[in-house]
Amino acid sequence: MDKNFQEEFTQIIKFKPPLYKQRHQFVKDLVEKYKPKKVADLGCADCSLLRMLKFCSCIEVLAGLDICANVMQEKMHTLSPLPVDYLQPSERSLTVTLHHGSVAHKDPCMLGFDLVTCIELIEHLEEPELKKFPEVVFGFMAPSIVVISTPNSEFNPLLPGVMLYRHPDHKFEWNQAQFQSWALETARCYGYSVEFTGVGHPPTGMEKAGFCTQIGVFIRKYPRTGETEQSEKPTEAVYKTVFKAVYPSLKDEKYLQNAVISEVIFTAQIIKHRLMSKHHEYGDDPERKSKFQPSMDCFSDCLGKLVVEKNMEPFVSGNEVYIPLATIFSFPKVNRLCGTFEKLCKLIAGKVTLNSDGSAVMFNIERENEEN
Numbered sequence: 001m002d003k004n005f006q007e008e009f010t011q012i013i014k015f016k017p018p019l020y021k022q023r024h025q026f027v028k029d030l031v032e033k034y035k036p037k038k039v040a041d042l043g044c045a046d047c048s049l050l051r052m053l054k055f056c057s058c059i060e061v062l063a064g065l066d067i068c069a070n071v072m073q074e075k076m077h078t079l080s081p082l083p084v085d086y087l088q089p090s091e092r093s094l095t096v097t098l099h100h101g102s103v104a105h106k107d108p109c110m111l112g113f114d115l116v117t118c119i120e121l122i123e124h125l126e127e128p129e130l131k132k133f134p135e136v137v138f139g140f141m142a143p144s145i146v147v148i149s150t151p152n153s154e155f156n157p158l159l160p161g162v163m164l165y166r167h168p169d170h171k172f173e174w175n176q177a178q179f180q181s182w183a184l185e186t187a188r189c190y191g192y193s194v195e196f197t198g199v200g201h202p203p204t205g206m207e208k209a210g211f212c213t214q215i216g217v218f219i220r221k222y223p224r225t226g227e228t229e230q231s232e233k234p235t236e237a238v239y240k241t242v243f244k245a246v247y248p249s250l251k252d253e254k255y256l257q258n259a260v261i262s263e264v265i266f267t268a269q270i271i272k273h274r275l276m277s278k279h280h281e282y283g284d285d286p287e288r289k290s291k292f293q294p295s296m297d298c299f300s301d302c303l304g305k306l307v308v309e310k311n312m313e314p315f316v317s318g319n320e321v322y323i324p325l326a327t328i329f330s331f332p333k334v335n336r337l338c339g340t341f342e343k344l345c346k347l348i349a350g351k352v353t354l355n356s357d358g359s360a361v362m363f364n365i366e367r368e369n370e371e372n
């Protein structure tokens with residue numbers, strides 16, 4: 001490499017967005033492509049990748065592992081559900097767990113993952129740990145996909161201030177040939193294919209240096225059989241769980257019930273409101289009032305393509321307004337939440353005021369007016 005050329009670039013190389021963000025974005029894109037349900041991040045440090053991944057709606061189980069409990073615990077509270085998560089529980093379930101332990105040890109809590117990420121981890125491993133790493137990750141955990149990123153030492157001369165390694169805790173930094181031969185051998189040994197890529201492009205004219213961060217994406221070639229999973233399952237847990245958050249989800253009957261009740265009352269209020277404004281147009285003339293035929297046309301925007309039957313029409317009788325449950329059920333949001341009409345009835349039983357045969361939500365206009 002021409003020394004002057006190299007010095008010129010050393011001054012100007014600055015990645016935008018920063019390299020760590022590009023690495024995390026790479027993982028996020030991979031998640032969006034393969035839609036794994038269970039993701040484990042090994043060497044998760046301050047949990048910043050986990051914090052990003054918890055917004056990927058396909059993920060239901062998210063786990064982090066690090067040998068340093070302090071670094072994990074510093075910001076782990078940011079993985080807890082927020083008030084908004086309780087106000088609007090998500091349709092998916094999500095559990096986030098953090099474990100304290102080493103990637104050199106097997107623990108049954110790391111079984112069953114679809115994607116395992118090791119972002120800037122391997123270069124922190126001592127030789128004996130690095131030796132055990134493939135057996136733990138590829139042999140034991142054996143997820144469908146493994147992503148490993150590590151510095152590319154060929155890029156170091158282009159980085160300002162890098163003497164030996166990029167970080168004082170790095171035990172080694174590999175060039176492209178070293179990483180690729182380790183990765184190819186690991187993939188061959190455990191039945192994976194591997195593709196190489198990276199983030200942090202080299203400057204024009206220096207393409208040979210390769211990406212600043214080199215990445216291997218390993219895909220398992222064959223499905224795991226139940227037999228291998230059983231035989232390899234160790235009996236002992238060695239990791240210590242330091243954090244666990246179960247997010248509120250509509251899959252949990254308790255949250256589903258609350259959501260359905262709110263939506264039923266809200267929908268019934270809208271229907272009632274529209275009905276009453278029509279009703280008032282007819283004034284107090286009893287003859288005109290008796291002819292009052294509210295039309296479901298006024299709800300057609302909300303009902304979409306659903307068929308409106310005659311017995312679904314809301315009506316006023318004396319001081320009571322009746323909104324048939326069948327009408328409420330035909331509103332898309334209620335319909336999606338409950339799935340079946342029977343489920344709707346079950347979830348609101350005893351929680352919403354209904355008429356005597358339980359077929360309609362009932363409002364007393366006089367009482368409501370007094371309360372207002």
Ligand code: SAH
Nearest residue numbers: 043044045066067068101102103119120124
């Ligand atoms: N993955 C993080 C950065 C990782 S830095 C990110 O994307 O930003 C490397 C991390 O690996 C450190 O937090 C370190 O504590 C952890 N680590 C080092 N040796 C380990 C081991 N044997 N098992 C698990 N974690 C380890």
